[in-house]
Amino acid sequence: MLAAPVLLLLLVPFSPSSAAQLPNPGQAKVALVATNGQPFPWDRMRLPKTVSPFHYDLSLHPNLTTLDFTGVVRIQLDVHEDTRAIVLHAKQMQVSNVWLLAPEGVRPLRVLEYPRFHQLALLSDSVLTKGRRYEVQLEFAANLSDSFHGFYKSSYRSSSGEVRVLASTQFEATFARAAFPCFDEPAFKANFTIQIIREPRHIAISNMPMVKTVALPGGLLEDHFDTSVKMSTYLVAYIVSDFLSVSKTTQHGVKISIYAVAEKIDQTAFALDAAVKLLDFYDDYFDIPYPLPKQDLAAIPDFQSGAMENWGLTTYRETGLLFDPDKSSASDKLGITKVIAHELAHQWFGNLVTMEWWNDLWLNEGFAKFMEYISLDITYPELQDDFFLGKCFDAMEVDSLSSSHPVSTDVENPTQIQEMFDDVSYDKGACILNMLRDFLTPEAFEIGIIRYLKRYSYQNTVNSHLWESLTDVSDLDVRAIMDTWTLQEGFPLVTVEVRGREVRLSQERYLKTDDHSLTEGYNVRLVRIKIMSATADNAGVLHLPEEADWVKFNVDMSGYYMVHYAGDGWNSLIKLLQHNHTALSSNDRASLIHNVFQLVSTGKVRLDTALELSLYLSRETEIMAVTQGFGELVPLYKLMEKRDMAALENQMKNYIVDLFRGLIDRQEWTDSGSVSERVLRSYLLLFSCVRNYAPCVTKASQLFDSWRDSDGTVSLPVDITMAVFVIGARTPEGWDFLFEEYRRSLQMSVKSRMKSAMTVSPLQDKMMEQSLHGEVMKTQDLPGVVVSVSKNPRGYKLAWDFLRANWPTLIKKFDLGSSTISHLVTEVTNQYSTREMLDEVRSFFGSLTEESGSEMRCIRQTYETIEENIRWMDTNRPLLQAWLDKRSHRAAHEDL
Numbered sequence: 001m002l003a004a005p006v007l008l009l010l011l012v013p014f015s016p017s018s019a020a021q022l023p024n025p026g027q028a029k030v031a032l033v034a035t036n037g038q039p040f041p042w043d044r045m046r047l048p049k050t051v052s053p054f055h056y057d058l059s060l061h062p063n064l065t066t067l068d069f070t071g072v073v074r075i076q077l078d079v080h081e082d083t084r085a086i087v088l089h090a091k092q093m094q095v096s097n098v099w100l101l102a103p104e105g106v107r108p109l110r111v112l113e114y115p116r117f118h119q120l121a122l123l124s125d126s127v128l129t130k131g132r133r134y135e136v137q138l139e140f141a142a143n144l145s146d147s148f149h150g151f152y153k154s155s156y157r158s159s160s161g162e163v164r165v166l167a168s169t170q171f172e173a174t175f176a177r178a179a180f181p182c183f184d185e186p187a188f189k190a191n192f193t194i195q196i197i198r199e200p201r202h203i204a205i206s207n208m209p210m211v212k213t214v215a216l217p218g219g220l221l222e223d224h225f226d227t228s229v230k231m232s233t234y235l236v237a238y239i240v241s242d243f244l245s246v247s248k249t250t251q252h253g254v255k256i257s258i259y260a261v262a263e264k265i266d267q268t269a270f271a272l273d274a275a276v277k278l279l280d281f282y283d284d285y286f287d288i289p290y291p292l293p294k295q296d297l298a299a300i301p302d303f304q305s306g307a308m309e310n311w312g313l314t315t316y317r318e319t320g321l322l323f324d325p326d327k328s329s330a331s332d333k334l335g336i337t338k339v340i341a342h343e344l345a346h347q348w349f350g351n352l353v354t355m356e357w358w359n360d361l362w363l364n365e366g367f368a369k370f371m372e373y374i375s376l377d378i379t380y381p382e383l384q385d386d387f388f389l390g391k392c393f394d395a396m397e398v399d400s401l402s403s404s405h406p407v408s409t410d411v412e413n414p415t416q417i418q419e420m421f422d423d424v425s426y427d428k429g430a431c432i433l434n435m436l437r438d439f440l441t442p443e444a445f446e447i448g449i450i451r452y453l454k455r456y457s458y459q460n461t462v463n464s465h466l467w468e469s470l471t472d473v474s475d476l477d478v479r480a481i482m483d484t485w486t487l488q489e490g491f492p493l494v495t496v497e498v499r500g501r502e503v504r505l506s507q508e509r510y511l512k513t514d515d516h517s518l519t520e521g522y523n524v525r526l527v528r529i530k531i532m533s534a535t536a537d538n539a540g541v542l543h544l545p546e547e548a549d550w551v552k553f554n555v556d557m558s559g560y561y562m563v564h565y566a567g568d569g570w571n572s573l574i575k576l577l578q579h580n581h582t583a584l585s586s587n588d589r590a591s592l593i594h595n596v597f598q599l600v601s602t603g604k605v606r607l608d609t610a611l612e613l614s615l616y617l618s619r620e621t622e623i624m625a626v627t628q629g630f631g632e633l634v635p636l637y638k639l640m641e642k643r644d645m646a647a648l649e650n651q652m653k654n655y656i657v658d659l660f661r662g663l664i665d666r667q668e669w670t671d672s673g674s675v676s677e678r679v680l681r682s683y684l685l686l687f688s689c690v691r692n693y694a695p696c697v698t699k700a701s702q703l704f705d706s707w708r709d710s711d712g713t714v715s716l717p718v719d720i721t722m723a724v725f726v727i728g729a730r731t732p733e734g735w736d737f738l739f740e741e742y743r744r745s746l747q748m749s750v751k752s753r754m755k756s757a758m759t760v761s762p763l764q765d766k767m768m769e770q771s772l773h774g775e776v777m778k779t780q781d782l783p784g785v786v787v788s789v790s791k792n793p794r795g796y797k798l799a800w801d802f803l804r805a806n807w808p809t810l811i812k813k814f815d816l817g818s819s820t821i822s823h824l825v826t827e828v829t830n831q832y833s834t835r836e837m838l839d840e841v842r843s844f845f846g847s848l849t850e851e852s853g854s855e856m857r858c859i860r861q862t863y864e865t866i867e868e869n870i871r872w873m874d875t876n877r878p879l880l881q882a883w884l885d886k887r888s889h890r891a892a893h894e895d896l
Helices: 262-267 269-285 330-346 362-379 387-399 414-419 423-440 442-455 463-471 478-486 569-583 586-601 607-619 623-641 646-665 675-690 694-709 718-728 732-744 748-760 765-773 779-791 796-805 807-814 819-829 835-846 857-895
Strands: 051-063 068-079 083-089 094-102 105-108 110-114 119-128 133-143 150-157 163-170 191-198 203-206 210-215 221-225 238-241 244-249 255-260 294-300 313-317 353-355 459-461 492-499 502-509 541-543 562-565
Touching (some): 094 119, 119 133, 163 294, 163 313, 203 210, 238 313, 244 262, 255 262, 255 269, 269 362, 294 330, 313 330, 330 362, 362 423, 387 623, 423 442, 423 478, 463 478, 492 569, 569 586, 569 607, 586 607, 586 857, 607 857, 623 646, 623 675, 623 857, 646 675, 675 694, 675 718, 694 718, 718 732, 718 748, 732 748, 748 779, 765 779, 779 819, 807 819, 819 857, 835 857
Parallel strands (some): 051 191, 255 294, 294 313, 353 459, 492 562
Antiparallel strands (some): 051 068, 068 133, 083 119, 094 105, 110 119, 163 238, 191 221, 210 221, 244 255, 492 502
């Protein structure tokens, strides 16, 4: 009789003694000189705290014909120390007529500029006295930005071919200063009263509702908006456009409106309902009423990131908000719901309570990412597809490099701040919060975060404020546990060794590189164990009540760490998966697939062991485990596609197709089933067509031909369109037809799938130039297009050459340090595995200056990844060849 299997769950923090404290920002050593040659009175990138704003009166006049804007800002200030200088931010604008409005009267201020720090110094002849209030007024003018940040120009083409222009804002993280002079740091919270001058053919919207419109000479109108709540500059927003809107009111009395271009307003119904439902959920969950009378959601035709949480006026890519019930897929619905859930969570986490400085960005973004999962689980349970686990795998990919960074990292300049918007702040932040929630219990965790939000409403916080609030509702020193997860990079690898009834545990940092200098000083601390009547001692040894055939640690992978099963541990789990894989949850199976293949990189597990485990996937049906199987196996042949290894590459591709053939053959070419079944169908059929699996290619060709013959009027099942488009785009005629359909279509999700299909085509080189010019394909899509082309074995050199040739344009348009640029750099290069390509990559990035990006973290990550790929191929290529040969011989023998 077999002993009962045992499931274990650990929360394993790093040793507190090894947690690095964050250093203070450095101080400049040399006196700074303003543009006019005079000494600049401040020598740091962070603003002084001698004065702080408490109210802005901001009046703006954007001209959508000349593409520039003028404005006047009056800032009311509190003086905290006697001073003659007010230092604030302004970037690439002309500032004039600067006045001090003091109790003694109005007088001009001298202005000095230090562009490198984006700073202005307003100098007074007399001392501004501590404890008193003053007001300054500045006039300013600038061009609308032609990038995607600051106050920038966007445009779209109507179905009649007319180009319409609008102006919108994107201020996070350091771009409010490019739109008006301000104290552009998150801790300088203030109230904002905004007026916008516009032509009658346009509308203006901002964070707050409009209270009145005044007619001005020359036929212009001036909209006056209500005064905002106290907030940071990066959350200020305004849009001047010809959008239309639809509205509903939540149960709590908040007016929700969706704004979009007129021809797409009929695609807003789903987002409107989702926003109402989610805002009501958060209102109840956080036990804090949403503090504004309205929440607008605007679909912007040109938008770099996915969305932005401006208080009361969240902005989105059109694909993040617009949904056509007849043309959008199940994954589109999931994606739109998640992005709305994320931005609305920010109205509390980030807007109501804001991190003190960008080093703790994760307090905003980790929480919003985490709340996507919590809110959808309750409000849209039918949409859940275990997507959260994949976020932890994404974070580990970055966090396993020595060039990773702690969740809370010291940053100072705008490029460093931009680099914080990465998988570590978002995904790792969310995963350690999920781990903590599981550990404290969901009920205690919810009480703790509500206490945190209520205690610090309209204020700024640091990590320790959150830990204190959670400590108050538990008997644990949460800070002592969690500082070790947030103040140092990386994550633990827990090694488990079973000897009879004893389970021995040890810990080290999981690190893919050869640099093991960071693995010292960690020790295992078992905070909680779920086990059937097991006991533990202080030496990291568990005592089981009886011997077990297998053990599985980190149940459902709720802990942010990996597990290695030493001795015969992996073989025991492989046997379990082969004979009874449903004894483990889908998440547990996915985590085993992930862990075993990742451990190959460090030499802990042989590749043939990982491949033996993968054999069970021929019986797998759950989306998380299936997609993780693809996620570990596909990169193996992707490395070979970039080298002259056609025979082994095709063997590996055939193995994957054979492994999933049964599941692929069972897929219907329809839109039936649950969301996860539909998403999985789309994934499998796309893979099959890309891999030239004959039954799929035949079916997709038939569907594409009938669709093209009908001039695009035949309705295709939505979830299989990507597979159909990929096959159709392989011929010049099919590609041209898709491109024309792309040009004509107003359905954003359909356009997105067409664009992706055209980048997979052998004709994909046309795509990058099209996106760069931005006439038919939006320039916002250029990075995604280049990355997609780089994954194509026929296009990877094209993408690399394009990146190098257009580097100055790319960093100007998408901003140095941004997640867009970082993603572009790492994704274009992460499948290279030869010394020649590493030298080529080093040669290009080594030629850059600091101003053109040489210090970006993504470049160090790129070098590490290519070096790891080279090591992996040198070590494992013979093993892979031998295992695939052995398997094919075994299969041939079985067929006899």
